[in-house]
Amino acid sequence: MAAEIAAGTERRKRKPGAFAQFKLAFTGLRREETIAGYLFLLPNLVGFIVFMLFPIFFAFYIMLTDWSLAKAPEFVGLKNFETMVNDRLFWKSLGNSFYYTFVAVPTGIFIAFWLALALNRKMRGIIFFRTIYFLPQITLTVAAATIWRWIYQPEIGMINHILEIFGIDGPKWIHDTKWAMPSVIIMSNWQGIGFAMLILLAGLQGIPEEYYEAASIDGASGWQRMRFVTLPMLSPAIFFVVVTSLIGAFQSFDQFYVLTEGGPAHATTPLTLYIFQNAFSFFKMGYGAALAAVLFVIILIITIIQWHLAKRWVFGFEED
Amino acid sequence: MATASARKGSLFGQKQTKILTDLVLYVVLSVVGIIFILPFAWMVANSFKDIRGIYTYPPTFIPEVWQPENYVEAWTMTYFDLGFLNSAIVAAAVVLGQLFTASLAGYAFARLRFPGRDKIFLLYISLMMLPFIVLMIPLYVQMRAFGWVSTLQAVIVPFLFTPWGTFMMRQFMVTIPRELEDAARIDGCGFFRTYWLIILPLTKPALATLAIFTFVNTWNMFLWPLIILGKPKVKTLPLILASLQNQSGMRTPWHLIMAAATFVVIPVLMAFVLGQKYYVRGIVTSGIKGGG
Numbered sequence: 001m002a003a004e005i006a007a008g009t010e011r012r013k014r015k016p017g018a019f020a021q022f023k024l025a026f027t028g029l030r031r032e033e034t035i036a037g038y039l040f041l042l043p044n045l046v047g048f049i050v051f052m053l054f055p056i057f058f059a060f061y062i063m064l065t066d067w068s069l070a071k072a073p074e075f076v077g078l079k080n081f082e083t084m085v086n087d088r089l090f091w092k093s094l095g096n097s098f099y100y101t102f103v104a105v106p107t108g109i110f111i112a113f114w115l116a117l118a119l120n121r122k123m124r125g126i127i128f129f130r131t132i133y134f135l136p137q138i139t140l141t142v143a144a145a146t147i148w149r150w151i152y153q154p155e156i157g158m159i160n161h162i163l164e165i166f167g168i169d170g171p172k173w174i175h176d177t178k179w180a181m182p183s184v185i186i187m188s189n190w191q192g193i194g195f196a197m198l199i200l201l202a203g204l205q206g207i208p209e210e211y212y213e214a215a216s217i218d219g220a221s222g223w224q225r226m227r228f229v230t231l232p233m234l235s236p237a238i239f240f241v242v243v244t245s246l247i248g249a250f251q252s253f254d255q256f257y258v259l260t261e262g263g264p265a266h267a268t269t270p271l272t273l274y275i276f277q278n279a280f281s282f283f284k285m286g287y288g289a290a291l292a293a294v295l296f297v298i299i300l301i302i303t304i305i306q307w308h309l310a311k312r313w314v315f316g317f318e319e320d
Numbered sequence: 321m322a323t324a325s326a327r328k329g330s331l332f333g334q335k336q337t338k339i340l341t342d343l344v345l346y347v348v349l350s351v352v353g354i355i356f357i358l359p360f361a362w363m364v365a366n367s368f369k370d371i372r373g374i375y376t377y378p379p380t381f382i383p384e385v386w387q388p389e390n391y392v393e394a395w396t397m398t399y400f401d402l403g404f405l406n407s408a409i410v411a412a413a414v415v416l417g418q419l420f421t422a423s424l425a426g427y428a429f430a431r432l433r434f435p436g437r438d439k440i441f442l443l444y445i446s447l448m449m450l451p452f453i454v455l456m457i458p459l460y461v462q463m464r465a466f467g468w469v470s471t472l473q474a475v476i477v478p479f480l481f482t483p484w485g486t487f488m489m490r491q492f493m494v495t496i497p498r499e500l501e502d503a504a505r506i507d508g509c510g511f512f513r514t515y516w517l518i519i520l521p522l523t524k525p526a527l528a529t530l531a532i533f534t535f536v537n538t539w540n541m542f543l544w545p546l547i548i549l550g551k552p553k554v555k556t557l558p559l560i561l562a563s564l565q566n567q568s569g570m571r572t573p574w575h576l577i578m579a580a581a582t583f584v585v586i587p588v589l590m591a592f593v594l595g596q597k598y599y600v601r602g603i604v605t606s607g608i609k610g611g612g
Contacts, residue, residue: 022435036511037434044425047481055458132353138592140540142558143581147359202604251451254542289457296454
């Protein structure tokens, strides 16, 4: 036993192999800790492998097949991706995903930024307002979309009624191909703004008061303090909100499914809904998995671009 | 930003300007607040109307005919009570399961030394942001193979573990002073007893954060139940709520749908109001609002 340990330490000096290290972990005093470590991890790891790692690898196989679940899968290579090129609805839904994401995210963050600024002040009742603004975020999207679907009704809806008081003849909102997407975006921002607001608020609260005092002494105007103190100091929080919101927006599903059901005339069918329809309405598992892979790659590329751009504008951002 | 108050030579004194900006801010914040609250108020107000009141034009905010029976009718509507039970079972099981698996694994990652630990941890972090949409098709096929389609375990078991929660637990446990455990270990406590008696009580704030987060996310979960829960008897509340408005036929019974929506929203709003502190901390430290 002693010789074994001695041999082990001897080998360690010469960078032991993975297996030797592994064996070493099961000897002597560390034995108990090693076993405990694996046991503690076990429930989590089993779930992780069965319900996450395995499906990922399985997805790679499914996207290369033609599979309706009724019959055995037929291996077709990259045919699903070829189909995509000529699939008009694929391009339409891809465009919709981009339209939704790149309008909803910037407008949402813009509004959230001003709300966070307004809330970052020592006043009575600030917590009350913060809670109110955050409530829609907690509400399940299905319920929120249900309420809004009714609010948007052209004849009996609340919005058009309010517009009418001001003498405006409101559009048909979710029933109009031009207005359907803006309707979803308005509802989504109403619901989701609390998240961005909260993170930006936390960022603002982390800016030391002295920086503003120093800027004031140097004669900086309100705008200059915003430009040269607030924005640079807040840039990490803004970056974080931008990245997570973009990822989230590309994955949005619930509001499209409930509020507009993708219509009218596919005007609000994003890629997520199109994947869902292919897989679970038409039972084209292979094509659905291929579409999902495309969505994943898009999210990945956009995130990578964000990290590269971050070097230019995010304060203290370093690549590691 | 006390912009106005710092400006020299303004018309008012500093104190007056502060009061004035506060006042303007209050008005702006209130107007925005009304926009945020109005859809909820509209939901509650209309849940008390009768069907005529719903379709009256121009609509009134206060119901002309009060009909609180809507809530009874909404509750007894197609499997709604069963849906409530299903949702409660799923939420409770997932919350308890995640607290257990995440805290155990978090402890292993934070404190115990064993080969491969850091590599496994890295794998966890890298898959934390994996979109569920990538998993849903293979997972569905897998559930079919297990024979779990239209069963509650299909919405429970795959969600009993959480990379994000594990990560959060690990980050929290690393900050707990080691001396406390060392004392327990010297007194002859095994690893599990140390975890159970020393670490877990100290981890309460992080556990509370994870519990509230998971409860809200599970209660609101829609896409996966929509895929996997086909039979009416196993449907969770969001599914039932979504299907109510698609009933074809006469005029949509919005008053009942609004009463049902109020029922569904209340538990999450209560969870949030009770645990706001922990929920907000979870968002700020990790910035993840899970999906699924």
